[in-house]
Amino acid sequence: MNSNAVSPAALNLKRNGILHVMRVGKSLVLALLLAVFVSKAGQGETSKFDRLEAYDPESQFYLGKMYIDGLGVEADIAEALYWFERAAESGQLAAQLTLGQLFREGDLVDKDNARASQWYRLAAEAGDPNEQFELGDMYIKGEGLTKDPEEAVKWFHLAAEQGLANA
Numbered sequence: 024m025n026s027n028a029v030s031p032a033a034l035n036l037k038r039n040g041i042l043h044v045m046r047v048g049k050s051l052v053l054a055l056l057l058a059v060f061v062s063k064a065g066q067g068e069t070s071k072f073d074r075l076e077a078y079d080p081e082s083q084f085y086l087g088k089m090y091i092d093g094l095g096v097e098a099d100i101a102e103a104l105y106w107f108e109r110a111a112e113s114g115q116l117a118a119q120l121t122l123g124q125l126f127r128e129g130d131l132v133d134k135d136n137a138r139a140s141q142w143y144r145l146a147a148e149a150g151d152p153n154e155q156f157e158l159g160d161m162y163i164k165g166e167g168l169t170k171d172p173e174e175a176v177k178w179f180h181l182a183a184e185q186g187l188a189n190a
Contacts, residue, residue: 080113136167155182
């Protein structure tokens with residue numbers, strides 16, 4: 024057997040990895056395009072922007088990241104929140120997690136555990152084990168929710184069933 028031969032399983036993993044990079048790359052490009060149109064929207068070029076605004080939730084998430092980090096655009100937390108919320112409302116899990124963290128930590132926005140728990144709940148109900156754990160933690164501590172140890176255990180159990188080690 025050729026020692027340089029690659030197993031079919033390894034080829035499949037490589038292909039899946041490349042496809043993931045391509046999908047992420049596409050979303051980043053779309054986010055950059057959205058950023059360009061956002062900056063031109065103030066210059067009267069709103070028709071192109073309006074069409075892009077309703078596009079891909081993953082691109083909306085990356086645009087939010089660009090605004091929060093100041094990547095290619097001026098850092099603007101209000102604009103970042105706008106894009107994260109658009110993406111999160113469309114079911115984009117990373118945006119839901121980001122909003123939950125932003126509102127729970129309160130470093131960049133006013134701390135609001137009630138809002139944090141709403142975003143964590145959406146992601147938890149979609150089956151994300153990390154957010155199931157976060158929601159359980161908020162129930163056990165009574166942060167933004169009525170303290171409810173039984174509800175906390177329910178969410179911890181769901182996270183543990185999916186292999187989350189610290190649940």
